[in-house]
Amino acid sequence: MILRSESPIGPAEKYLYMDQAVAERLGPDHIVTAQMMNLDITTGLFPRINAGHLVSLLIRNEQVVRRMESPTTxxxxxxxxxxxxxQL
Incomplete structure (x- = not known):
């Protein structure tokens, strides 16, 4: 889901919505790993949630700039x- 920066829907709301939708539609035998994030292009703030994924990588110009360590939900x-x- 890609939303513009003025969207009031943050990563936590996306996670809760997706969690409920997956549970209701797919049942207890299915899960989905995901990354939810927003990028505010005016401030550069990048709040995100790692829902079961491995560590993310920040890549610029085809080069890994850094590992984006974070708690996993x-x-x-x-x-x-x-x-x-x-927050990044």
């Missing part, structure tokens, strides 16, 4: 609590 569909939002 449960994959969506497992009924996780309020997710941990990281």
């Amino acid at each position: 449960l994959p969506v569909g497992l009924g996780g609590a309020c997710p941990s939002v990281s």
